[in-house]
Structures are given as structure tokens and as C-alpha cells.
Amino acid sequence: MKHPIRRRLLQVFGAASVLGVAFVAVVGVAHTDFGRPLLRYIPGMGACPLDVATLTAEDRMRVRGEQLAALAGAGEARSRTVLAFELGTTTRTDVDAWASSHALQCAPGRSLALRCEDVPASALGDRGFDEVSFEFDTAGVLLTVESSGLAADAASAAEYVARRDVSLRAALGEPTIVHGDAVAASVSRGPLAQISREFRRSDVRARVIATNLGRGRYGVREFHQLVTS
Amino acid sequence: MIRTTLTSILGAFALLSTACAADDSSDDGVADTTTDPATTDPATTDPATTDPTSTSDADSSTGAASCQTDVCATYGAAVPDVSSAIVDMAAVDPMFMADFAPLVAQGDAAVLAFKTSLANFISDAYGCTTDAYTGPTMEAAHAGLDITQEEYDAFIGIIVTVLTDFNVLEDDITLCFAPPLVDPAFVGTIVGQ
Numbered sequence: 339m340k341h342p343i344r345r346r347l348l349q350v351f352g353a354a355s356v357l358g359v360a361f362v363a364v365v366g367v368a369h370t371d372f373g374r375p376l377l378r379y380i381p382g383m384g385a386c387p388l389d390v391a392t393l394t395a396e397d398r399m400r401v402r403g404e405q406l407a408a409l410a411g412a413g414e415a416r417s418r419t420v421l422a423f424e425l426g427t428t429t430r431t432d433v434d435a436w437a438s439s440h441a442l443q444c445a446p447g448r449s450l451a452l453r454c455e456d457v458p459a460s461a462l463g464d465r466g467f468d469e470v471s472f473e474f475d476t477a478g479v480l481l482t483v484e485s486s487g488l489a490a491d492a493a494s495a496a497e498y499v500a501r502r503d504v505s506l507r508a509a510l511g512e513p514t515i516v517h518g519d520a521v522a523a524s525v526s527r528g529p530l531a532q533i534s535r536e537f538r539r540s541d542v543r544a545r546v547i548a549t550n551l552g553r554g555r556y557g558v559r560e561f562h563q564l565v566t567s
Numbered sequence: 568m569i570r571t572t573l574t575s576i577l578g579a580f581a582l583l584s585t586a587c588a589a590d591d592s593s594d595d596g597v598a599d600t601t602t603d604p605a606t607t608d609p610a611t612t613d614p615a616t617t618d619p620t621s622t623s624d625a626d627s628s629t630g631a632a633s634c635q636t637d638v639c640a641t642y643g644a645a646v647p648d649v650s651s652a653i654v655d656m657a658a659v660d661p662m663f664m665a666d667f668a669p670l671v672a673q674g675d676a677a678v679l680a681f682k683t684s685l686a687n688f689i690s691d692a693y694g695c696t697t698d699a700y701t702g703p704t705m706e707a708a709h710a711g712l713d714i715t716q717e718e719y720d721a722f723i724g725i726i727v728t729v730l731t732d733f734n735v736l737e738d739d740i741t742l743c744f745a746p747p748l749v750d751p752a753f754v755g756t757i758v759g760q
Contacts, residue, residue: 392669393668393669393672397668397672398665398668401668401671401672402664402668405658405659405664405671406659408659409659468717469717471661471662473661473665482661484661484662486717486720486721517728517731527737527738527741528632528738528741528742528745529741529745529746529748529749530723530726530727530730530740530741530744530745530748530749531737531740531741532724532727532728532731534728543659547724547728549720549723549724549727551720551723551749552745552748552749553749555720557720557721557724559720559721559724561660561661561662563661
């Protein structure tokens with residue numbers, strides 16, 4: 339027969355261990371896609387309000403179509419070419435081959451389907467970017483190209499928008515929304531000074547933006563979205 | 568019994584580690600990228616975050632630019648509309664579209680609730696209200712999402728565009744709204760969490 343004290347110690351240790359396992363398991367589940375939304379029910383913990391439910395790829399495409407349809411402009415784009423790609427034509431296979439041929443570091447993005455880092459100018463026929471991301475439809479056809487990076491200074495950031503403005507007018511026509519003159523003074527005023535152009539056609543939406551990000555950082559960003567196939 | 572218990576604990580830790588790792592690399596599109604504009608009190612923001620290139624509204628005694636506008640009195644009433652526009656714009660931005668899609672799919676009521684929460688957050692952040700925001704801290708909301716600097720930069724770019732659309736004066740954007748948003752202490756509560 340075991341000593342009563344030893345038996346009690348084993349019981350306490352056993353109970354503590356079970357509680358420990360349960361706690362770790364709950365925390366583990368709370369870190370999964372399934373569990374994160376449940377955090378909102380724990381007082382004081384909260385969770386991101388966007389963590390509501392996963393969508394199927396088809397549902398995501400449906401929501402995308404509905405959202406972008408509201409932004410469709412008049413007339414079709416003259417060209418759907420973006421950097422080295424063409425919206426609605428280029429496929430995931432094409433992009434993978436492009437990335438491979440330029441030895442790029444690409445991986446699934448958190449939001450967009452594929453994100454390539456440190457893309458040099460030689461891979462794009464334009465300036466290089468810190469990131470170039472892609473979105474595809476369920477058939478693997480290119481829907482979105484998004485590129486972003488830092489400019490050397492205000493003049494470079496403004497020059498980028500000015501140059502892209504000319505190219506985009508040729509491909510997409512007149513801009514729908516214009517913010518700021520594409521000159522250095524527009525972004526050198528201070529943090530969050532910005533220049534942007536947005537083009538909305540019936541089939542393509544595009545934006546080019548230069549923003550003073552503070553502390554001497556100037557960001558340039560451009561994206562093209564296929565509104566309709 | 569002890570050996571069995573220890574094995575169970577190790578197994579549970581393995582589950583935890585796996586779950587976290589899977590979450591970090593998740594590409595499910597439901598992860599949060601909302602980079603709500605500010606949690607830091609503008610009054611406590613390091614003035615060094617103001618871009619040294621700015622020459623507007625320079626303080627004659629120090630040479631440092633500072634906000635001369637009563638943000639709450641001037642813009643407080645517009646916060647709900649500004650918040651709404653920020654959400655609408657993020658929901659169609661390719662960098663955030665997939666993140667917002669699940670919310671949008673839930674319908675107008677869910678989107679409105681999120682917009683209201685964001686408006687409360689902004690209002691509190693700029694000292695226009697106190698404790699109106701009841702959601703999670705920025706750290707908790709963004710934990711495990713591995714939000715990048717590029718994503719953060721893109722989101723504050725959206726905020727700037729919306730403020731401009733609402734005819735907020737350029738100097739007010741630069742001197743009043745920018746400091747908390749570019750404050751590394753605040754950025755650190757979101758980026759890389």
C-alpha cells in the first residue's frame with residue numbers, strides 16, 4: 339500500500355499536469371485559424387475583428403468582383419500590360435517561370451497569392467522593387483500585379499509617379515483621380531505628403547502612389563487590378 | 568504515470584508550436600492587416616518623428632514644426648466618415664482585399680460594426696474621446712500575423728489618400744496626423760507582431 343502523502347502528491351501532480359496540458363492545448367488551438375476568432379469571447383483578450391470566417395476561393399472571387407465592380411470606369415483600357423505581365427492573359431505558370439528564370443525569391447503571400455522580394459529592374463524592364471505581388475483567379479489567370487519599394491529621395495519618388503503617369507495615360511487614358519503635382523516639393527513637405535494617380539476603366543483599375551513615410555523614407559507603390567475578365 | 572504525463576505535456580507543446588508556425592505562414596486571406604492608425608497619444612509622440620524636411624508651421628523658439636490645429640474641434644465630427652472611407656478603400660486595395668473579404672462577405676452590418684470600432688479607435692487615439700474603443704490592443708489584434716513594413720506603409724498610404732479626399736489640410740496631415748502614424752513605437756505594435 340502506498341504512503342498516503344506520496345499518493346496525495348501524485349494526485350496533485352497529476353491534476354496539475356492535466357490542467358497544464360489542457361491550458362497549452364487551448365492556447366495552441368487559439369493560435370490556429372479556427373481558434374483565433376474564438377478569442378473574442380475571452381474578456382480582455384479580443385481578436386482581430388477581421389478574423390471572422392474563412393472564405394472559399396470562389397467566394398473570395400465573388401466578393402472581389404462585387405467590390406471592384408463599384409469602381410469600374412468608362413471605356414476599356416488600351417492595354418492591360420503591367421511590367422512584364424498582362425492582366426487576364428498571363429498565368430500562374432508564366433509568373434512562376436519568370437520568377438525562376440530571374441532566380442527570384444517568391445513565396446505565397448499573406449494576402450496576395452504570390453509575393454516576390456527584391457525584384458531587380460532587369461526582371462521587369464522598369465525600376466526594381468522591394469516587392470512584387472500577384473493575384474490569380476481560380477483558373478490561375480493573372481488578376482492583380484502590385485509593386486512597391488522605397489525611392490532614394492523625394493525627387494526620385496516624384497519622378498516615378500511622373501513617369502508612370504505618362505505611361506499609364508498611354509495605356510489607360512486620362513486619370514480618374516489626381517492628387518498632387520508630380521514634383522519633389524509635393525512629397526518633401528513632411529511625413530505623409532503624397533502624390534497619387536488613379537485610373538478607372540471598365541476592365542482595369544490602376545493606382546500609382548508616392549508617399550513620404552517619415553524619417554527620410556519615401557515609398558512608391560503601384561497596382562493594377564483586372565476589374566472584369 | 569509521471570512519464571505519461573510528461574509525454575502529454577511535450578505533445579501539447581508540440582501542438583502549440585505547430586499551430587503558431589502554421590499561423591505565421593498562413594495564406595488563408597483572413598488574417599488581419601488592419602493597421603488602425605494610432606494608439607499612441609499624439610501628445611506624447613516623440614517630436615523627432617516629424618520629418619525634418621518639413622518647414623511648415625515652424626515653432627519660432629525651437630525651429631521644430633508642430634501641430635497648430637485643434638484636431639478634435641476641426642475634424643472630430645468627420646471621424647466616422649473618414650473611418651468608413653478607410654475601410655472601403657482598404658477593402659478594394661489588393662494588399663488588403665483578401666483580408667477584408669471575409670468581413671465584407673458577412674454583410675453590411677458586420678462592416679458597419681468594424682467601421683464604428685475603427686472610428687472609436689481613431690477618436691480615442693487623437694484624444695477626442697476616452698475609452699470609446701473597446702476592442703483588443705494593437706498587439707493582441709495583430710499577434711502572429713507577421714505584418715510587414717510594406718503592408719504598414721501601404722495602409723498609412725490609404726489613410727493619407729482618405730484624409731486628402733476629405734480635404735484635410737496638407738499641413739494638418741503632416742503635422743497633426745502623421746506623427747503618431749510614423750512613430751516607431753506605434754509601428755512596432757503592428758509590424759512584425
